[in-house]
Amino acid sequence: MDETKTLARFIAQSRWSDVPDTTRHEAKRAILNWLGCAIGGCRDDTVERALRAITPFSGPPGASVIGRAEKLDTLNAALINGLSSNILDFDDTHMKTVIHPSVPVAAAALAFAEHHPVTGAELLHAFILGVETECRIGNAMPHHYAAGWHITATCGVFGAAAAAGRMLGLDAQRMTWALGVAATQAAGLTATMGSMSKSYNMGHAAKSGLLAALLAERGFTSSDRALEAPRGFLRVLGGEVKTSEISGRLGETWELSWNAYKPFPCGIVLHAAIDGCLQLRQTHALSAQDVKRVEVRLNPLALELAGKPAPAAGLEGKLSARHAVAVALLHGKAGVDEFTDACVNDARVTAFREKVATTPDSALDKAAAIVRIEMQDGSRYTREVPHAIGSLEKPMTDSDIEQKFIDLAAGSMTQSAARAIADQIWSLENLNDSAELPRATARVPETH
Amino acid sequence: MDETKTLARFIAQSRWSDVPDTTRHEAKRAILNWLGCAIGGCRDDTVERALRAITPFSGPPGASVIGRAEKLDTLNAALINGLSSNILDFDDTHMKTVIHPSVPVAAAALAFAEHHPVTGAELLHAFILGVETECRIGNAMPHHYAAGWHITATCGVFGAAAAAGRMLGLDAQRMTWALGVAATQAAGLTATMGSMSKSYNMGHAAKSGLLAALLAERGFTSSDRALEAPRGFLRVLGGEVKTSEISGRLGETWELSWNAYKPFPCGIVLHAAIDGCLQLRQTHALSAQDVKRVEVRLNPLALELAGKPAPAAGLEGKLSARHAVAVALLHGKAGVDEFTDACVNDARVTAFREKVATTPDSALDKAAAIVRIEMQDGSRYTREVPHAIGSLEKPMTDSDIEQKFIDLAAGSMTQSAARAIADQIWSLENLNDSAELPRATARVPETH
Numbered sequence: 001m002d003e004t005k006t007l008a009r010f011i012a013q014s015r016w017s018d019v020p021d022t023t024r025h026e027a028k029r030a031i032l033n034w035l036g037c038a039i040g041g042c043r044d045d046t047v048e049r050a051l052r053a054i055t056p057f058s059g060p061p062g063a064s065v066i067g068r069a070e071k072l073d074t075l076n077a078a079l080i081n082g083l084s085s086n087i088l089d090f091d092d093t094h095m096k097t098v099i100h101p102s103v104p105v106a107a108a109a110l111a112f113a114e115h116h117p118v119t120g121a122e123l124l125h126a127f128i129l130g131v132e133t134e135c136r137i138g139n140a141m142p143h144h145y146a147a148g149w150h151i152t153a154t155c156g157v158f159g160a161a162a163a164a165g166r167m168l169g170l171d172a173q174r175m176t177w178a179l180g181v182a183a184t185q186a187a188g189l190t191a192t193m194g195s196m197s198k199s200y201n202m203g204h205a206a207k208s209g210l211l212a213a214l215l216a217e218r219g220f221t222s223s224d225r226a227l228e229a230p231r232g233f234l235r236v237l238g239g240e241v242k243t244s245e246i247s248g249r250l251g252e253t254w255e256l257s258w259n260a261y262k263p264f265p266c267g268i269v270l271h272a273a274i275d276g277c278l279q280l281r282q283t284h285a286l287s288a289q290d291v292k293r294v295e296v297r298l299n300p301l302a303l304e305l306a307g308k309p310a311p312a313a314g315l316e317g318k319l320s321a322r323h324a325v326a327v328a329l330l331h332g333k334a335g336v337d338e339f340t341d342a343c344v345n346d347a348r349v350t351a352f353r354e355k356v357a358t359t360p361d362s363a364l365d366k367a368a369a370i371v372r373i374e375m376q377d378g379s380r381y382t383r384e385v386p387h388a389i390g391s392l393e394k395p396m397t398d399s400d401i402e403q404k405f406i407d408l409a410a411g412s413m414t415q416s417a418a419r420a421i422a423d424q425i426w427s428l429e430n431l432n433d434s435a436e437l438p439r440a441t442a443r444v445p446e447t448h
Numbered sequence: 449m450d451e452t453k454t455l456a457r458f459i460a461q462s463r464w465s466d467v468p469d470t471t472r473h474e475a476k477r478a479i480l481n482w483l484g485c486a487i488g489g490c491r492d493d494t495v496e497r498a499l500r501a502i503t504p505f506s507g508p509p510g511a512s513v514i515g516r517a518e519k520l521d522t523l524n525a526a527l528i529n530g531l532s533s534n535i536l537d538f539d540d541t542h543m544k545t546v547i548h549p550s551v552p553v554a555a556a557a558l559a560f561a562e563h564h565p566v567t568g569a570e571l572l573h574a575f576i577l578g579v580e581t582e583c584r585i586g587n588a589m590p591h592h593y594a595a596g597w598h599i600t601a602t603c604g605v606f607g608a609a610a611a612a613g614r615m616l617g618l619d620a621q622r623m624t625w626a627l628g629v630a631a632t633q634a635a636g637l638t639a640t641m642g643s644m645s646k647s648y649n650m651g652h653a654a655k656s657g658l659l660a661a662l663l664a665e666r667g668f669t670s671s672d673r674a675l676e677a678p679r680g681f682l683r684v685l686g687g688e689v690k691t692s693e694i695s696g697r698l699g700e701t702w703e704l705s706w707n708a709y710k711p712f713p714c715g716i717v718l719h720a721a722i723d724g725c726l727q728l729r730q731t732h733a734l735s736a737q738d739v740k741r742v743e744v745r746l747n748p749l750a751l752e753l754a755g756k757p758a759p760a761a762g763l764e765g766k767l768s769a770r771h772a773v774a775v776a777l778l779h780g781k782a783g784v785d786e787f788t789d790a791c792v793n794d795a796r797v798t799a800f801r802e803k804v805a806t807t808p809d810s811a812l813d814k815a816a817a818i819v820r821i822e823m824q825d826g827s828r829y830t831r832e833v834p835h836a837i838g839s840l841e842k843p844m845t846d847s848d849i850e851q852k853f854i855d856l857a858a859g860s861m862t863q864s865a866a867r868a869i870a871d872q873i874w875s876l877e878n879l880n881d882s883a884e885l886p887r888a889t890a891r892v893p894e895t896h
Contacts, residue, residue, distance in 0.1 A: 046668070049663070049666040049667055049668045050663060050666075050668060052666045053659070053662040053663045053665065053666045053668065054659075054662075056507075056508070056563075057507045057508070057521040057522050057523045057524075058507045058521075059504075059505045059506045059507040059521065060504070060505070073505040073506075073507065074505050075505045076505075115504075147679075147684060148678075148679030148680070148683070148684035149684065150632070153632075177643075177645075180640060180643070180645055181645050181648065183637055183639070183640075184598070184601075184635060184636055184637045184639075184640045184645050184648070184649055184652075185635045185636075185652055186635055187632060187633045187634055187635040188632055188633075189631055189632045189671075189674065189679065189680065189681060189684060190679050191631070191632075191671045191673070191674055191677040191678075191679045191680045191681075191684075192628060192631075192632045192670055192671050192674065194671075195625075195628070195669040195670045195671055196668050196669045196670065197625075197628055197629050197632050197668070197669065197670035197671065200629065200632070200663070200668070201632055204632075204633055204656075208652075211501070211502075214501040214502075215497070215498060215501045215648070217501065218497040218498075218500045218501045219497055220494070220497045220498060220501065220644050220645070220648070221643040221644045221645065222640055222643045222644065222645035223637075223639045223640050223642075223643055223645065225639070226637065226639055226640065229639040230596075230639075231595070231596030231637065231638050231639045232596070232637065232639045233637060233639075235596070236595060236596035236597065236637060236639075
């Protein structure tokens, strides 16, 4: 009955000693993965255009644009870093809700850390509470995403407010107001997917949530029941809601345990097929030129979502099973470079796609795949992948996530610089000033 | 089927010569009224707290905080001016939707005019198109407000985007994107009413809409069908919608003709009662001390909304028929000073409230009232007011609106300075640089 206040009190009063080691460690994995996504996306045209629009109005340049040389004011940096870290579709996923939990929370918290210094442990704690907040709110609205709401944005604004509010040390009343100001800014439509506005939603949530906490700090009031009021956030944007998801077992369960990390920057339903191709290629030392044909069996819904037969642009390639299989077998990987416009239109790739057939198979789970390869010499190889690498059942290892980070950072820094950042994150509790993290990503401007 | 593009094309291509004189004149009335509300609200605690939170992050101080000495960056000025102009509950009302149309549009357009100079005629035109946009979108969603959406904010973000986009000269494609970025930021819950967040919603809409136009100018893309898409703004936030309201007779009818201005800064359902009291008091030269008792008859719904018998704070006084009648008869007016905490708790006022009885009367329209006064000497006076001053049926005259502006500006400038601003607005087509308007309201800092 009192979900907003209960949640606010928990955020304000949570003790670091009550957060289990597994949750702390998962937070480090999430932050490392997020930072790589932000660096990897930071040169995208989406970021360039947003920067041109925003920079003339930006305030004291106190916060880093992750991966770049520019500095912006804290709020605008939260916006740009939220935007950039979602662009590659490589961010983490809370599997119960499909929220990408790190994006709004880390974007707000790390930008704010450069204005309001906190230790690494405090940053981790704030991040964990932000993720907990947004995911619990998402759990309470089972029909929200399907109704057209971009759930990472609509719930992420609460996560950003919670993390920043915690960093500010807001008391329970002010934290309640911060959640209220977040609620009344909650926005984001899935109708914008496929356009630049999709990633903007994330940045807008990060900035708005951070501002909610800053306003609440100054005693700026809001509803005390912004979540559960009859015309509050949950019912207005969620319809039929499960409010018990907000406060049930608070502090006993941690939503970060449902967090997964993508090994491939494309539709998650294609991951098992890519995983199968990579396994077969490596195990049998297959040469792509000797492949005669490939059959990929996927759940019919997965094929509906990601069955584009002849993608023409990188963004379409992310939703093309034939393309994903082609690059996995040709290149032996399916990274950022494999989902560019150039790669999707590369003659070798388009020729290989002709060898790939897709077959719907309703006996398979949406996240599973069967790959069958027939070679020119008549030999055949089959691999069934019930759970792809990166799923909750077969999570990416710490070193997988670190390698993903290093690969994503490669355009902006040396490998040793990237490893040094990863080391800082793995021992984040020991960092005196968490602002070292975003600052370390700053790319030295190129001289021309 | 193509409402977003149709509306965008209209905004981009509307010709000044096609805008009727009556609409141009109504826009001047609206801007003058709005400017007074912004000046009148600019010292409220809500503004002070928001300024303390935002100023440390504000960019180049290019835009005026209406009525004050501070300057902020353009986007943050739009935010604060949107917020301040709604605080007194004295802003205009589009009677078909209860949108307060000027707030988000004027806040965005006037702040932007200081960054991007336009003539007075261009400002008027952009303002008219902004109001047209937000009100038509509001007209299309008959169930939106009752569902819990703060309609001035959710629709106002489009109005701000349209006005700023027009000032920028966006083409139809970029205007479509501006409306898309506006759609995906649309937010604001009525659950925040009664708190500072209520007026924040307006400022947030102004700022977000302005930013939408700035992003679109840089080619930042969005959905081309953000309004009418199956998971677009109208259906996600409106449920059952009347999309024909968006594009029907575009350029032939003008929503400003439905705009009304409040003579009293309180619940609109109390205006007829106040009007009746003032008329009786003046006509019969009544002295409050000779009044024995007063009966006010109101529609039952009006009494439910605004029947607080013993208000304890100014904000409650705005929803108290007994208080409104008391101040009208005691003070001979019901202005900003009559709805302060001090006035609501003034001993003469609380004593007079004891003489006032309210009676529900379902034969009366929600906007009507009957006032019956019985004097100590036994004489009786009755006045039935079917339409209060300020209603569409009995609109405030130009000189009423100018006097309201001068009264609201009294705390910030001399009467002659206020008249000079009013004169500029009455001949706004002749102003070379519309930025003169916000700049003229700047209050010289007091020396201590």
